[in-house]
Amino acid sequence: MDKTITFLEKHHDRYEQELIEILRIPSISSDPGSLDAMRDMAKLLKKEMHSIGMDTARIMETGGHPVVYSEWLNAPGKPTILIYGHYDVQPVDPVALWDSPPFEPVIKDGRIFARGSADDKGQIFIHLKAIEAWLATQGRLPVNLKLIFEGEEEVGSAHLEDFIKANKSLLAADYVVISDTPMFREGYPGITYGLRGLAYLQVNLKGTSTDLHSGSFGGLVKNPINALVEILAQMKDEDGRILIPGFYDHVLPITEIEHDKLSKLPFHPEDFARNIGAPALFGEAGYDDLERLWARPTFDINGIWGGFQGEGAKTVIPAEAHAKVSMRLVTDQDPEDIAHKFTSYVQSLTPVSMEVDIQAMHGGFGYLTELDNPGLQAGVRALKRAFGKDVDFLREGGSIPIVKVFADIIQAPVLLMGYGLPDQNAHAPNENFSLYNFHKGIESIVYFLEEIGGLE
């Protein structure tokens, strides 16, 4: 193992140069103008997979952006690990708030600043470099390896579920490994054993066929924006509890062991509030902060619009009102069931003078990895070896909906070994990735492959 670690040290600077190259490609999946960049990114990954010594690498078509897939399967009797990541990134708006252009990576204070640096290109690159180091210095890997990188994670992985179902035997594995989550604090490795799910919907209310003069009609018609805010105001009570009938039916409470682990993590509500510019935090009554953030479901209005938005005043009763809403879910809430319950509740609250139309957008289940899973424990040992610190056990409030699909279809536990940081600005201006975590991350994956290769 020493020569592999020495290899990492020797190639330290080259890794950063190569990372810069992949961060230059503006692979924004939601942008129809980025089709070429998406292809370029897929091609670069394929080339990289070949150059690090993987046996096969191919670009596989889906109904949308392609999947890049690669194999090295020369370790008979050893476990097979499927590493998943995404090469697409979020849009860069508002671009004026970036200190440097989002696709011209800059290194400052030990961090690399670029869109996709943490979410998720920097993290998938960790795996590629760890594999390269193993193959270059040992001529083999201690496990069988399959890599799958998709280009649609940031837009809801619309085609990946079908792809996984259609390629079930190709993707067969004993463990799925994903690096697309943050650590809890700088310098301390973390392993994520829980993710929240998501149900995202749009509500459209229509009152009349056209906008109306509020003097000539006000008093005889119901205003759809008034109706919409009245409806949405009934989603939560003042203690932050969600009022959709049956919403909490399948919520699994956290175990005492988990609660114990959570309460040991250093969480300072005042600092947290200050960092986001909030005067104070707010959450559901009766739960600890981290429990609220990671293990309790939420209801949020993501956008609301309708009526007059221009300068000055306009006396109008708008014909329509709209809102986008989302609910972060926890195991074992089913996003379809929740969408259905939300829809019925909104319908029951909609006045007879109004038409309502509700569209489910995307969603996915939450996920929990068993804490005593041997693969998770191998991850914990590897992280500890690389970072030299005890490992934080984390859940995350964010979602990677494809995780549950992998777990169900591949029938393998999913291990979330993430190397981001809480202030990585994912999806926001000045996204960044810690280079310390990048290099330690590579080292930890080198150890992880060894550790998991040692499992029966």
Ligand code: BES
């Ligand atoms: N890397 C994130 C997932 C994530 C976010 C994990 C925060 C842990 C903490 C991923 O790229 C993402 O942004 N997911 C979306 C999913 C959505 C588009 C279906 C999310 O959580 O909003």
Ligand code: ZN
């Ligand atoms: Zn993301």
